[in-house]
Amino acid sequence: MKIIGLIIALSTGVLLICATGDFPRWADPASPASTHLSPHFIEKTMEETSVPNIVTAVLADYRGYDTMYETAVIFTAGLACFILLRIFVKEEPGDRLYRHLLTGVTVRVKEGTKLPPSEDFERIDATWTPPDLIIKTICRFLIPFIQLFALYVIAHGHHSPGGGFQGGVILGASIILLAISQDLRTSVRRMREKLDAVLCAVGVIIYAGTGALCLLLGLNFLDYSALASVLHCDPVTARSHGILIVEIGVGIAVMCTMIWIYNNVSSIGKYDEGL
């Protein structure tokens, strides 16, 4: 099998290397890729959408369908992880362990009995190890700034590198950092599973809903200039605002999908302590 694989990989490589003879040289301004459609995007974006970041304009406006289905693909991937892994088992019989947060004392609760409802106790697993104090403190300190930066990346995507995908991933990473530096229960307490799943769908619905609103207002699907009458501005500015709305939708969907996938994969669907 190894030899067959090597032969297939090498022959594909040789074929592709032969094909590079016909490819344009690196960074050639006259290459076919940069002579047909891209000059239109570069020269017309500003007057058509008033967005200086051409990548954002192409992503959410000119190629809006592509991005919408891309978001739907991500949502489907999150859903697939959930369906493959999530186990809804009843609480396993036996004793449960709780840790008193202030004193660090671990309490074993017999089956059938309950602790008085209190914020001071944290549920732990038998394999629990204390999170490192330095890592825990630094992460707690950093996470708000990471989230603030993510919001900046989403909101400033029109003028600088950024947008819904990048900001969404950073937001998701901040919650995943919380789950890694402490444990999964802590992060799930802040971002409930149900809220996460619902927001994931809401992100896709914001995107598709904006497109449908354009359709209802009498123009094509995802043609944001139709929003001008709703937003009380000229059609060019309306396209800019429409891009921002769908970028927010993309950001929410991406953030929640990242968290959803991580939660399911890291705890094998049990939503216990995680890694």
Add this chain to the structure above:
Amino acid sequence: MGDLIQIVVAKYNYWIYITLMMIGLYAMIAKNNLVKKIVGMNIFQTAIILFYVSTGAKRGATIPILEHGHGEHGAGAHVVHAVDYINPLPHVLMLTAIVVAVATLGVALALAIRVYNRYDTLEEDEILAKIREK
């Protein structure tokens, strides 16, 4: 010899992506462990991303964010020339592809976990032997 080096240097971006792609393809076909196959798939995706981004490069051009784009637009706007900015289209395509790559990686790992739960191994030949036993 000098000619060959010149050919390689003029199109080195393609050579790098082909090398990466061959590594990924070999790992996907020949490796026995499912996680290694998934890693191979990711290397393959990286190769394609590199290829697309490199086709967007343009000599003497800058990133596709318009200068003077923050102020007034309309009649007094600066004239934009396509040669000054690199091709934005490959960047757009790869931007979404990176996030989708992460999502597919998640699904692949989830499937690997399910396989492991069922067969207690991630080695392909052992899994096949266990399937044949039944």
